[in-house]
Amino acid sequence: MISAPTDTRRRSSLSPAWAALAPLTIILALFFVVPIGGMVVTSLLVTGSSPGTSAFSTDNFTALGSGSRSMALKNSLLLSFTAASVAAVFGGICAWAISTVKSTVVDSLTAVISSVLANDGGVPLAFSFIVAVGNTGYFTALITAVDSTFTLYSVKGLILMYQYFLIPTMILLTLPSFVALKQQWREANTSLGGNSWTFWRRVGLPVISPALLGAWLLMFGSAFGTHASAAVLIGTGAFPLIPLEIAGQLAGSAATGGEGVAMALGVTTGVIAVIVLIAFNALTKRSAKWLNS
Amino acid sequence: MAQQLKPGNRERHGVTKFFAWLPLVALAIFILTPLLSSLTYSFFRSDGSFTTSGLTGLADSGRIVAPLTRSLIVSVLAAVVLIATVVPAVVAVHLWAPKMRSVLSILCTLPLVVPAIAIVAGLSAVLRNLASHGRGSLGMELNAILQSQDLPLVLVGTYVVLCLPFTYRSIDAGLSTLPLRTLYESSSILGARMGTTLWQVVMPNIRGPIMFSAFFTFALSIAEYTVAATLSINTLPVFLNTLSSTNFRGSITLSVLLNLTTWLLLASATLSASRFGHRSTAEPEANVANEPRKEAEIS
Numbered sequence: 230m231i232s233a234p235t236d237t238r239r240r241s242s243l244s245p246a247w248a249a250l251a252p253l254t255i256i257l258a259l260f261f262v263v264p265i266g267g268m269v270v271t272s273l274l275v276t277g278s279s280p281g282t283s284a285f286s287t288d289n290f291t292a293l294g295s296g297s298r299s300m301a302l303k304n305s306l307l308l309s310f311t312a313a314s315v316a317a318v319f320g321g322i323c324a325w326a327i328s329t330v331k332s333t334v335v336d337s338l339t340a341v342i343s344s345v346l347a348n349d350g351g352v353p354l355a356f357s358f359i360v361a362v363g364n365t366g367y368f369t370a371l372i373t374a375v376d377s378t379f380t381l382y383s384v385k386g387l388i389l390m391y392q393y394f395l396i397p398t399m400i401l402l403t404l405p406s407f408v409a410l411k412q413q414w415r416e417a418n419t420s421l422g423g424n425s426w427t428f429w430r431r432v433g434l435p436v437i438s439p440a441l442l443g444a445w446l447l448m449f450g451s452a453f454g455t456h457a458s459a460a461v462l463i464g465t466g467a468f469p470l471i472p473l474e475i476a477g478q479l480a481g482s483a484a485t486g487g488e489g490v491a492m493a494l495g496v497t498t499g500v501i502a503v504i505v506l507i508a509f510n511a512l513t514k515r516s517a518k519w520l521n522s
Numbered sequence: 523m524a525q526q527l528k529p530g531n532r533e534r535h536g537v538t539k540f541f542a543w544l545p546l547v548a549l550a551i552f553i554l555t556p557l558l559s560s561l562t563y564s565f566f567r568s569d570g571s572f573t574t575s576g577l578t579g580l581a582d583s584g585r586i587v588a589p590l591t592r593s594l595i596v597s598v599l600a601a602v603v604l605i606a607t608v609v610p611a612v613v614a615v616h617l618w619a620p621k622m623r624s625v626l627s628i629l630c631t632l633p634l635v636v637p638a639i640a641i642v643a644g645l646s647a648v649l650r651n652l653a654s655h656g657r658g659s660l661g662m663e664l665n666a667i668l669q670s671q672d673l674p675l676v677l678v679g680t681y682v683v684l685c686l687p688f689t690y691r692s693i694d695a696g697l698s699t700l701p702l703r704t705l706y707e708s709s710s711i712l713g714a715r716m717g718t719t720l721w722q723v724v725m726p727n728i729r730g731p732i733m734f735s736a737f738f739t740f741a742l743s744i745a746e747y748t749v750a751a752t753l754s755i756n757t758l759p760v761f762l763n764t765l766s767s768t769n770f771r772g773s774i775t776l777s778v779l780l781n782l783t784t785w786l787l788l789a790s791a792t793l794s795a796s797r798f799g800h801r802s803t804a805e806p807e808a809n810v811a812n813e814p815r816k817e818a819e820i821s
Contacts, residue, residue: 246615249716250610250611250615252606252607252611253607253611256679256682257683260641260679260683261632261641263648264644265640267651268643319549323545326542327546329539330542330543342553345788345789348788351746351747352780353745353778354781356774361559367562393553396549454640456637456747457747457759460751472637472639472748476639476751499636499637502635502637506634
């Protein structure tokens with residue numbers, strides 16, 4: 230950049246560049262970088278021995294290992310793991326089905342509906358599930374006939390509700406991979422005497438498994454961070470989850486000093502999310518190697 | 523290749539196709555059931571008689587007006603701010619700092635993985651810190667401006683950040699297909715300033731991504747609950763949740779309306795991204811980009 234001959238030209242053309250970049254930079258700094266930084270710092274601060282001072286410590290993080298917080302972490306992990314796995318199976322089957330029926334109507338409907346539903350997960354979603362399969366829902370009897378212990382306000386209910394945005398996410402993420410499975414591979418498999426079982430076991434699944442695993446990871450992260458619909462359904466306390474715990478600690482922190490703990494929980498969520506993204510990127514690169522060649 | 527398949531194979535393929543419809547039908551039922559349930563509940567009592575009490579109940583108590591206008595203002599502002607900040611930034615990076623492109627891309631994708639609840643936790647820490655400086659201080663005033671119930675700027679900013687990952691990619695992809703440098707240089711030779719170039723030359727060429735971003739941001743902002751609820755700002759979804767304890771049928775009706783609105787907006791976002799996207803990218807590619815490539819292939 231410092232090379233002499235072009236220096237003056239470059240400097241004169243840099244100013245509009247910075248002017249154009251500034252607004253976005255300010256927004257990102259104010260509403261993303263500063264909050265995240267503030268969260269990390271607050272999570273590492275505890276009130277010091279004399280009032281009004283504070284010291285760096287990891288106490289807030291060790292506090293996560295006890296009581297309702299460790300319960301929330303366990304619940305959140307279990308819920309996200311199960312919900313993502315169920316969605317991976319059903320969403321995977323649906324993505325395969327969509328790539329198999331090859332109907333233009335289904336294809337265009339999928340494109341719109343899956344991207345719409347993948348962004349769902351708000352208050353209306355929880356309400357529509359309360360009406361459908363809540364305590365006095367229209368279809369509650371249908372589900373309790375199969376599983377008598379089912380209630381919407383439990384881990385099973387949450388898993389069912391999360392499918393509403395996770396399955397479309399799975400379809401959105403894996404359908405391109407199913408479509409990209411080459412017809413020649415199928416024919417090669419047939420001419421070598423294989424049937425569709427051997428095709429999927431030896432060719433299909435190995436090729437798309439990075440895409441499936443990546444989608445599973447992303448859904449895990451998405452389920453882990455979902456707050457709105459869970460908050461409406463569960464409220465606070467009944468079934469502790471990390472996002473609900475954060476909101477609860479923030480609401481009560483003035484009196485209980487739970488702010489530091491809330492921040493530590495927030496940092497934990499963020500770290501899990503970043504790990505998910507890194508692993509997802511690695512997996513996507515791997516599957517792209519086969520499917521885009 | 524199909525004619526080489528044995529007839530038995532083709533038959534088996536037909537069977538597979540038939541079985542492939544089953545999960546799709548099941549999925550359609552799963553998607554439609556909650557929606558139709560709440561639609562039915564909004565307009566029919568448990569004995570099956572028709573009622574509009576949910577709908578009229580909403581209008582009667584004027585309490586809905588304030589959250590509704592607040593949500594509308596925040597959502598429109600978020601969409602406008604997003605487009606006004608992202609488009610110049612992406613153009614600048616494409617024109618003058620291609621090396622910054624990956625940095626910008628990472629920065630704009632990060633909010634995708636950091637959940638809203640974590641961002642709002644950080645925000646409330648910062649806001650509390652601002653307020654702790656005491657009455658009359660700059661921090662306190664900033665805190666009050668950001669969280670004002672009339673115009674909660676903190677929501678506008680946060681929603682812009684939350685929508686960045688989706689809209690940045692669309693705008694970046696749209697701009698990648700344009701001969702940006704040519705457009706910019708010819709426009710500045712004709713005497714246009716940067717702002718004029720952006721508004722009159724660049725924007726019309728990426729109408730698809732712009733419309734997608736506007737619809738998407740509006741839809742996500744109007745339905746967002748986590749940030750608003752945690753900061754105790756009474757937006758439409760927050761109001762919806764409190765309404766459910768007093769007027770359940772009304773809250774279900776409102777939730778159906780809100781749901782349908784966001785779905786329609788998101789569907790138009792997806793459609794405008796694909797429809798306008800193709801039209802606006804096809805032209806410059808056919809005229810400018812393809813021809814030199816053809817020559818290169820021939821020579």
